[in-house]
Amino acid sequence: MNVTITVNGEVRSASVPPETTLLVLLREHFLLTGAKTGCDVGDCGACTVIVDGKAVNACLMLAGQADGRTVTTIEGLATREGLHPLQKVFEETGALQCGFCGPGVIMSSKALLDEIPNPTTAEIRNALAGNLCRCTGYQKMIEGVHEAAEMLQSTTTPATLATKTPATPALAALPQR
Amino acid sequence: MKPFGYVAAQDSEHAVALLAEYGKGAKLLAGGTDLLADLKLTPHPPPAVMVDISRCADLKGIAITEAGLRIGAMVTHSEIVNSPLIRDTLPALAEAALSIGAVQTRNLGSIAGNLVTCVPSMDSGPTLLALEASVTILGPSGRRTIGLADLFVGPRKTSLAFGEILVEIVIPKRNVGKPTGFQKFGLRKGQALALVNAAASFWAGEGLFTEPTIALGAVAPTVIRAPKAEAYLAGRPVTEDAMAEAGRIAATEAKPITDFRATADYRRDLVAVLVKRALLAAHGRATPNRKDIAS
Numbered sequence: 001m002n003v004t005i006t007v008n009g010e011v012r013s014a015s016v017p018p019e020t021t022l023l024v025l026l027r028e029h030f031l032l033t034g035a036k037t038g039c040d041v042g043d044c045g046a047c048t049v050i051v052d053g054k055a056v057n058a059c060l061m062l063a064g065q066a067d068g069r070t071v072t073t074i075e076g077l078a079t080r081e082g083l084h085p086l087q088k089v090f091e092e093t094g095a096l097q098c099g100f101c102g103p104g105v106i107m108s109s110k111a112l113l114d115e116i117p118n119p120t121t122a123e124i125r126n127a128l129a130g131n132l133c134r135c136t137g138y139q140k141m142i143e144g145v146h147e148a149a150e151m152l153q154s155t156t157t158p159a160t161l162a163t164k165t166p167a168t169p170a171l172a173a174l175p176q177r
Numbered sequence: 178m179k180p181f182g183y184v185a186a187q188d189s190e191h192a193v194a195l196l197a198e199y200g201k202g203a204k205l206l207a208g209g210t211d212l213l214a215d216l217k218l219t220p221h222p223p224p225a226v227m228v229d230i231s232r233c234a235d236l237k238g239i240a241i242t243e244a245g246l247r248i249g250a251m252v253t254h255s256e257i258v259n260s261p262l263i264r265d266t267l268p269a270l271a272e273a274a275l276s277i278g279a280v281q282t283r284n285l286g287s288i289a290g291n292l293v294t295c296v297p298s299m300d301s302g303p304t305l306l307a308l309e310a311s312v313t314i315l316g317p318s319g320r321r322t323i324g325l326a327d328l329f330v331g332p333r334k335t336s337l338a339f340g341e342i343l344v345e346i347v348i349p350k351r352n353v354g355k356p357t358g359f360q361k362f363g364l365r366k367g368q369a370l371a372l373v374n375a376a377a378s379f380w381a382g383e384g385l386f387t388e389p390t391i392a393l394g395a396v397a398p399t400v401i402r403a404p405k406a407e408a409y410l411a412g413r414p415v416t417e418d419a420m421a422e423a424g425r426i427a428a429t430e431a432k433p434i435t436d437f438r439a440t441a442d443y444r445r446d447l448v449a450v451l452v453k454r455a456l457l458a459a460h461g462r463a464t465p466n467r468k469d470i471a472s
Contacts, residue, residue: 018192056281060210
């Protein structure tokens with residue numbers, strides 16, 4: 001079957017067998033190997049990518065289900081100007097050790113910050129609950145997400161702030177997402 | 178994965194037509210979080226054709242209708258967590274959805290998928306059962322509506338006939354806004370299956386337990402109600418002692434098994450604790466005149 005997705009801002013197509021997962025499409029057909037094949041059954045989060053604004057396990061989605069959608073992978077974060085604040089902070093503070101879980105953790109964090117620009121520690125923990133890391137103990141990741149949130153907010157101009165939807169205060173009791 | 182065919186259904190009618198066309202070789206694909214993982218792990222041959230209903234627009238949406246609160250079959254757990262309507266009227270449903278898997282699986286997995294997979298530890302089951310939800314089923318011979326309890330037959334077994342699909346879950350209007358609590362105990366906070374989960378719901382008119390319902394997960398072949406504990410509470414003054422006693426009675430109604438996660442005795446003890454906590458949580462949400470607002 002033919003599948004067309006917008007991946008990291010670029011429209012790309014491939015002809016793949018129907019049982020192809022989004023992860024295989026990205027890694028083997030588009031050669032975007034940032035998303036990792038870990039458990040391959042949705043437990044570890046190493047394959048996390050953002051589909052239409054939502055963090056998902058690329059191993060649990062068929063390529064056909066992603067047809068026509070917008071996908072962001074770790075390769076889509078850095079720009080000509082440099083690394084994304086999350087990447088920069090994670091690198092500088094040692095939030096990653098072996099690094100295998102890193103692309104998934106960073107994409108989960110990116111999806112969180114896109115939705116909640118200034119998350120609480122509980123919201124960060126909730127957002128990262130589906131990303132297993134066997135090296136770091138998570139603490140530096142959580143601190144890193146806080147730091148990246150600050151960096152992103154300090155670089156945000158008032159004009160772009162105005163376009164962001166504020167979190168609904170009445171619903172603050174339950175963590176978002 | 179072993180090769181299989183794939184076809185995306187346009188809407189629920191199309192999905193039913195596709196199931197009829199492909200017969201026994203066809204399998205419905207909803208969120209895929211259980212099915213695709215199973216297909217990778219199982220030695221059994223895959224279905225000939227996967228009928229993808231995850232993007233059928235008529236299976237989406239959360240709304241108040243004539244019948245009550247309607248949740249489309251393909252609504253994801255994240256959509257339930259973030260629905261202002263659900264957070265406002267039945268926050269226990271949002272809590273239950275938030276306790277499922279992790280963000281990534283909640284963004285894909287659907288409420289109907291959770292129900293139809295029919296594992297006893299499903300987290301969507303207890304709250305919906307306590308709220309006396311019904312499900313609408315579409316098949317070759319048309320639509321039918323059954324109580325949620327009648328959907329559950331056994332572990333991984335529902336009463337859906339071949340060729341039928343679950344299209345919506347409806348919480349009856351009389352129970353929209355009913356104070357409800359949900360409790361789950363797993364071995365970790367994230368991505369853990371419930372050792373036991375429980376939901377409880379009641380109106381507290383004039384300080385008495387009114388229309389109390391209690392539902393339990395992971396302690397029987399399916400999610401079950403606890404009728405003896407419900408009968409004990411009905412008409413009794415709302416006190417913490419009564420809640421604790423209802424928990425103890427519910428523990429006698431549970432039929433848990435011992436497995437590698439926990440023993441049957443431990444699960445029975447958990448039932449007593451979680452039922453009491455669920456009743457307390459429901460009581461915390463009970464506000465005077467809420468029923469009048471809802472009906």
